Amino acid sequence: MRVLVTGGAGYIGSHTCVALTEKGFEPVVFDNFCNASPEAIRRVEGIVGRNIPVIEGDVRNRRALLDAIESHGIEAVIHFAALKSVGESVAHPLSYFDNNITGTITLLDAMQGASVHRLVFSSSATVYGQAERVPATEDSALSVTNPYGRTKLVMEQLIGDLCTAQPAFGAMILRYFNPVGAHPSGRIGEDPKGIPNNLMPYIAQVAVGRRDRLGIFGNDWPTADGTGVRDFIHVMDLAHAHVAALRGLDQHKGATVLNIGTGKGTSVLELVRAFESASGRQVPYAFAERRPGDVAELWADPTRAEQVLGWRAEHGIERMCEDTWRWQSAYPEGYA
Numbered sequence: 001m002r003v004l005v006t007g008g009a010g011y012i013g014s015h016t017c018v019a020l021t022e023k024g025f026e027p028v029v030f031d032n033f034c035n036a037s038p039e040a041i042r043r044v045e046g047i048v049g050r051n052i053p054v055i056e057g058d059v060r061n062r063r064a065l066l067d068a069i070e071s072h073g074i075e076a077v078i079h080f081a082a083l084k085s086v087g088e089s090v091a092h093p094l095s096y097f098d099n100n101i102t103g104t105i106t107l108l109d110a111m112q113g114a115s116v117h118r119l120v121f122s123s124s125a126t127v128y129g130q131a132e133r134v135p136a137t138e139d140s141a142l143s144v145t146n147p148y149g150r151t152k153l154v155m156e157q158l159i160g161d162l163c164t165a166q167p168a169f170g171a172m173i174l175r176y177f178n179p180v181g182a183h184p185s186g187r188i189g190e191d192p193k194g195i196p197n198n199l200m201p202y203i204a205q206v207a208v209g210r211r212d213r214l215g216i217f218g219n220d221w222p223t224a225d226g227t228g229v230r231d232f233i234h235v236m237d238l239a240h241a242h243v244a245a246l247r248g249l250d251q252h253k254g255a256t257v258l259n260i261g262t263g264k265g266t267s268v269l270e271l272v273r274a275f276e277s278a279s280g281r282q283v284p285y286a287f288a289e290r291r292p293g294d295v296a297e298l299w300a301d302p303t304r305a306e307q308v309l310g311w312r313a314e315h316g317i318e319r320m321c322e323d324t325w326r327w328q329s330a331y332p333e334g335y336a
C-alpha cells in the first residue's frame, strides 16, 4: 500500500517511514520542511536500503496534494504535518489555525476529490487539558489550554464529522502521549530548532554539553517527588502504532480515537536519573517556577489501542534514554 506521509521528514514521521517500509508499505513523504531537514529522509533511506519519494509541498496547497496522490497511486494518508510549539501558538494563534486547521481541511478535501478514504491522524494528549483524573481514557473530558491544543481538538472534530457524513471514510485518530527516543541505529532522532521546549531533548542537549543545565519546572507538584509526571513513549513504538492503525482501518469504519501511551507515569526527576545512567553523563539541573498551563500528572490508559489494534508499547524508559543518547552523542548538533 502506498501511503502519503504528510510531515514525513519530521521527528515522528521519519521514524514512521522506517517502520512502514520495514512492514511492506511504501511511504511517499509530503513536507514543506518548515521544521525538518531533507537529511532526515536520506538517513531513513540509508536505514531501510530503499529510496523514498519526497515531495516538497504545503498541505494547504490542494493542487499539490492532488498531484502527489494521483501521481503516486496513494491509497492512505498519515497526517503528521502541523506546527507543534505551545508557546509559539500562544504568540501566533492565527498561523497555527491556518497551518494546522486549514491544512487539514485542504488535505481532507483533496482526499475526497481523489477518493482516498483511509486516514491516520496525529492527535495529542494535550486534548485532555487539565485532566481531571489519571489514567486518561479516550472518554475522559476534553479541554484545551492553548491555541495548539485547540487546533488538535478542532481537527479531531472535523475528521469525525467527515467520517459521519461520508461512510466510506475511515480514520484512526491517535492521541500521542510524550514521544521520546530515537531509532536504535542512532542515525535519526529528534532535532528541535533553537531551545528545546520538551524535556527529553533538553536533557539530551545538557548531557552532550550543548546546554549548561536543565530547568525543572516545579518541585512542589502533588506527585511522589514533587516534579511533573508524564507517559513517555518510545518513538519506534509510536511508529509501529501507525502501522497497526493503517492495518486496522479496513476493519474499523468511522473515526476511532485511541490513546497511544505506555500506561506508566515517570517523573521529571526519574527521567533525569535514567538518562544519567544510560549516558554515563551528569545532567545538572535547577528547580524553576512551574510552567504556565502544565498539569501535575498525565498518563494514558492504552487499553483500547490494544483491543482495537492489537498494539502495545514495548520499550521502557531505560531504552528510550539509551536510544536518545546514541543519537545525541553521535550527532550532537542534530542534522546540522
Ligand code: NAD
Pocket (backbone or CB within 6 Å): 006, 007, 008, 009, 010, 011, 012, 013, 030, 031, 032, 033, 034, 035, 036, 057, 058, 059, 060, 079, 080, 081, 082, 083, 084, 099, 103, 122, 123, 124, 125, 176, 177, 178, 179, 198
Ligand atoms: P515535527 O515538527 O518534527 O514534524 C512535523 C513535520 O510537518 C515537519 O517535518 C514540518 O516541516 C512539517 N510541516 C509542518 N507544517 C507543514 C505544512 N503546512 N505543509 C507540509 N509540511 C508541514 O513534529 P513531530 O514531533 O514529528 O510531530 C508530528 C505530529 O505529531 C504533529 O502533528 C504534532 O502536533 C503531533 N504530536 C507531536 C507530539 C510530540 O511531542 N512530538 C506529541 C503529540 C502530537
Ligand code: UDP
Pocket (backbone or CB within 6 Å): 178, 197, 198, 199, 200, 202, 214, 215, 216, 217, 218, 227, 228, 229, 230, 268, 291, 294
Ligand atoms: N519540563 C521541565 N523542563 C523542561 C521541559 C519540560 O521540567 O525544560 C517538564 C514539564 O514541566 C512537564 C514535563 O517536563 O512536567 C514534560 O514536559 P514536555 O514539554 O516534554 O511535555 P508536555 O507533557 O508538556 O507536552
